[in-house]
């Protein structure tokens with residue numbers, strides 16, 4: 324019986340992982356189909372869900388012959404655009420975007436987001452702020468009522484390297500919780516963002532905080548470059564569900 328329960332345990336993990344990837348793909352395909360038209364300049368977010376959005380975009384360029392230009396939000400996004408032979412542009416050439424499609428670490432009931440699990444929050448926020456609409460694509464694990472309910476890795480905060488200790492101490496004192504410098508996977512040093520900064524992950528915060536007020540405050544602190552709190556920025560979210568359907572929230 325041990326053999327069988329172990330076997331079924333691993334089978335169920337494999338099935339969940341498959342449905343998770345399928346859910347990401349469903350959400351990404353739907354969002355690209357419903358929000359991208361020929362002639363659009365499109366912001367390309369970062370992370371594992373966005374990979375499916377770029378796949379679909381490239382498919383539509385080939386099959387439907389739509390014309391799009393893409394603005395990346397990270398080194399990863401730039402590579403995705405280049406590898407799919409999509410037209411690459413930037414905010415210097417194309418400062419106005421019709422739409423930006425990006426993932427999120429958590430989405431609350433008011434469409435406020437935690438982003439930056441992949442450390443790309445600064446460029447993601449800048450590019451999203453230049454778009455008429457920010458469309459979020461995610462799987463069913465990302466949806467919650469209050470921020471911090473599902474996602475336990477904390478709110479990422481991008482800081483200037485020289486300020487990481489004072490910002491950590493000030494944040495823990497003023498808003499409580501636990502703030503840690505994000506380290507590289509091999510623990511040899513801190514994660515350095517595409518912009519040469521460090522990331523602090525703020526965990527165990529009070530879930531009833533007013534995130535608009537907190538974010539406005541944090542971005543005014545010298546040394547904080549930006550936060551992974553995206554408040555009032557997203558216009559719609561697509562969630563791929565376990566049963567193969569897609570739920571939208573706007």
Ligand code: 5RP
Pocket residue numbers: 368369370371372373425426427428437438439440441442443444447
């Ligand atoms: C990166 C991000 C990503 O959008 C976020 O981490 C979600 O990633 P994934 O689609 O892999 O779950 O904010 O900075």
